Amino acid sequence: MCGIEPESIVDGPGFRFVIFVQGCPHHCHGCHNPESWSFDAGYDISVEEVFEQIKAGEGLRGVTFSGGEPFEQVPALLELAKLVKGAGLTLMSYSGYTLDELESRHDPETDELLSMLDILVDGRYDEKLRNLTLIYCGSENQRVIDMRKTRKARVEGDHGMVVPYKSDYDIDIVI
Numbered sequence: 001m002c003g004i005e006p007e008s009i010v011d012g013p014g015f016r017f018v019i020f021v022q023g024c025p026h027h028c029h030g031c032h033n034p035e036s037w038s039f040d041a042g043y044d045i046s047v048e049e050v051f052e053q054i055k056a057g058e059g060l061r062g063v064t065f066s067g068g069e070p071f072e073q074v075p076a077l078l079e080l081a082k083l084v085k086g087a088g089l090t091l092m093s094y095s096g097y098t099l100d101e102l103e104s105r106h107d108p109e110t111d112e113l114l115s116m117l118d119i120l121v122d123g124r125y126d127e128k129l130r131n132l133t134l135i136y137c138g139s140e141n142q143r144v145i146d147m148r149k150t151r152k153a154r155v156e157g158d159h160g161m162v163v164p165y166k167s168d169y170d171i172d173i174v175i
Contacts, residue, residue, distance in 0.1 A: 001019070001020070001021065001022055001042050001043050001044065001045045001050075002020040002021060002022040002033065002035065002036040002041075002042045002067070002068055003020040004017070004018065004019055004020065004050070004053065005017070005018040005020070006018075006053060006057055007057070008064070011064040011066060011092075011136070012062060012064045012090075012092040012119060012136060013061065013062070013090070013092075013119070013167055014060075014061025014062060014090070015059050015060055015061050016060065016061060016062050016063060016064050016092070017053070017054050017057050017060055017062075017063045017064070018063070018064045018065075018066055019050060019063065019064070019065055019066065019077075019080075020033060020036055020066050020067060020068060021036070021042075021065065021066070021067050021068040021069070021070050021072070021073045021077070022036055022038070022039065022041055022042030022043075022068050023036070023037070023038065023039035023042075023067075023068045023069060023072050023073070024036055024037045024067050024068040024069040024072065024096065025069060025072065025096075026069060026096035026124050026125075028096065028124050028125040028126070028127070029127050030125060030127030030130070031125055032138070033066070033067065033068070036067050036068035037068070039072075042068075047076055047079045047080045047083070050080060051080060051083045051084075054083075054084065054087070054089070055087065060089060061089065061090055062084075062089045062090030062091060062092060062118070063080075063084045063089055063090075063091055063092070064091075064092040064093065064094070065077055065091075065092070065093040065094065066093075066094045067094060067095075067096075069095065069096055069097070070093050070094065070095055071093075071095050071097055071102060071110060071113075074107070074109045074110050074113055075109060077093075077113060078109050078112055078113045078116075081113055081116045081117075082116070085116055090118045090119075091116055091117050091118050091119075092117065092118060092119040092120070092121070093113075093117055093119075093120055093121070094120075094121045095120065095121070095122050095123075096123065096124040096125070097122065097123075098122045098123050098143075099114075099120060099122050099143075099145060099150075099162060102114060102122075114147070115151070117147040118146075118147055118148055119136075119144065119145065119146060119147060119165050120143075120144075120145045120147050121136055121137050121142055121143070121144050121145070122142065122143050122145060123137075123139075123141050123142040123143060124141075124142075125138050125139050125142065126139040126140075126141050126142075127139070129141050135165075135167065136165075143162065143164065144164060144165040145162055145163065145164065145165060146163045146164065146165040146166070149163035150162050150163045
């Protein structure tokens with residue numbers, strides 16, 4: 001574990017508990033968490049201990065997995081995701097991997113974790129494409145994916161569909 005932020009309003013919709021995992025193979029230039037790159041740093045904490053902290057939070061809408069690279073920690077995060085979803089909270093994850101890269105693993109645990117996500121921010125941070133006006137991501141190549149709507153579209157037959165996330169608070173302003 002690299003760290004925990006028990007009260008975030010910037011790492012996903014609503015009031016969120018954020019878990020920063022330790023270890024990342026991407027090493028994106030300009031990363032805002034380079035201290036999370038080493039797989040030999042950080043500290044150990046049990047899934048149960050993290051979940052106890054989540055349950056102690058008041059007014060939480062959900063939990064966000066950040067990094068490091070969450071999809072390098074799939075077994076532990078899958079165990080935690082089951083508890084989070086069982087508690088009725090939303091689940092979001094960042095990943096430097098694209099959704100296609102994650103799905104091409106053909107790994108049952110990765111697939112199960114993806115099936116539990118409400119939102120996925122995918123793609124490596126690219127400092128050349130930095131854009132501070134984007135919601136929940138830092139560079140224009142990254143996608144904020146509504147995983148529930150994406151799964152629904154795929155079940156209905158559009159197997160390559162990726163549905164962008166749109167906040168309930170987003171409005172279109174017509175001039």
